[in-house]
Amino acid sequence: MKISPSILAADLLDLKSILKGLDSRVDFIHLDVMDGHFVPQLSFGERVAELVKSHTDIPLDVHLMVDQPEIEVPKYYKLKPHNITFHIEATNFPVRLAREIRDQGIIPGIVLNPGTPVSRIEPIIDEIGLILIMSVEPGFYGQKFLELAYDKIREARALAGDRPILIEGDGGINQNNIKSLADAGVQMAVVGAACFGGPESPAERVGLLKKAAQG
Ligand code: DX5
Numbered sequence: 001m002k003i004s005p006s007i008l009a010a011d012l013l014d015l016k017s018i019l020k021g022l023d024s025r026v027d028f029i030h031l032d033v034m035d036g037h038f039v040p041q042l043s044f045g046e047r048v049a050e051l052v053k054s055h056t057d058i059p060l061d062v063h064l065m066v067d068q069p070e071i072e073v074p075k076y077y078k079l080k081p082h083n084i085t086f087h088i089e090a091t092n093f094p095v096r097l098a099r100e101i102r103d104q105g106i107i108p109g110i111v112l113n114p115g116t117p118v119s120r121i122e123p124i125i126d127e128i129g130l131i132l133i134m135s136v137e138p139g140f141y142g143q144k145f146l147e148l149a150y151d152k153i154r155e156a157r158a159l160a161g162d163r164p165i166l167i168e169g170d171g172g173i174n175q176n177n178i179k180s181l182a183d184a185g186v187q188m189a190v191v192g193a194a195c196f197g198g199p200e201s202p203a204e205r206v207g208l209l210k211k212a213a214q215g
């Protein structure tokens with residue numbers, strides 16, 4: 001299981017030292033970009049993402065919770081992230097956008113809110129390299145995990161079949177559910193509240209989560 005800590009749950013004013021404390025146990029850094037429209041909350045944008053990039057070599061996992069992602073996505077190309085994921089609910093042009101992202105050498109990912117069925121991405125499955133299943137409604141870290149995500153993860157895994165498509169889970173993931181998520185097919189887990197703010201360092205938490213994922 002790869003772990004992608006969401007810095008939304010970290011003390012953003014202490015980001016530099018938090019990034020310095022991460023090590024090779026941390027596979028990705030999850031960046032939750034919120035525009036105040038697609039979700040009512042505002043978080044941060046490409047400027048903060050650029051600063052994160054300048055302080056770490058850990059690959060970036062960009063999660064855009066924004067309307068009209070076709071306008072926002074290109075702002076993140078220069079960061080050369082591992083993947084850029086946008087919500088299927090937010091655009092009428094997912095194929096064009098996914099192809100544009102892939103042309104940049106970046107993995108295009110599609111995110112599904114809890115209320116959006118996996119069948120929604122069936123027609124465009126060959127265009128994408130990652131499916132992100134939300135297990136909370138987007139907007140906040142620290143929410144309770146929605147069990148409905150398990151079936152959707154299994155469905156997404158089955159739909160992906162032999163294609164090189166990563167399955168990512170996001171929302172309410174912790175030590176107690178990470179093994180079940182791994183069993184359902186999650187290869188990349190976003191972890192916010194369960195990674196930051198505890199007695200252990202975020203890197204230690206990531207190590208413990210990986211161990212828990214193996215059971
Ligand atoms: C929710 C974000 C998540 C969130 C995860 O809108 O997309 O990435 O920060 O945080 P936890 O793990 O606390 O739910």
Ligand code: ZN
Pocket residue numbers: 006030031032063170190
């Ligand atoms: Zn996220």
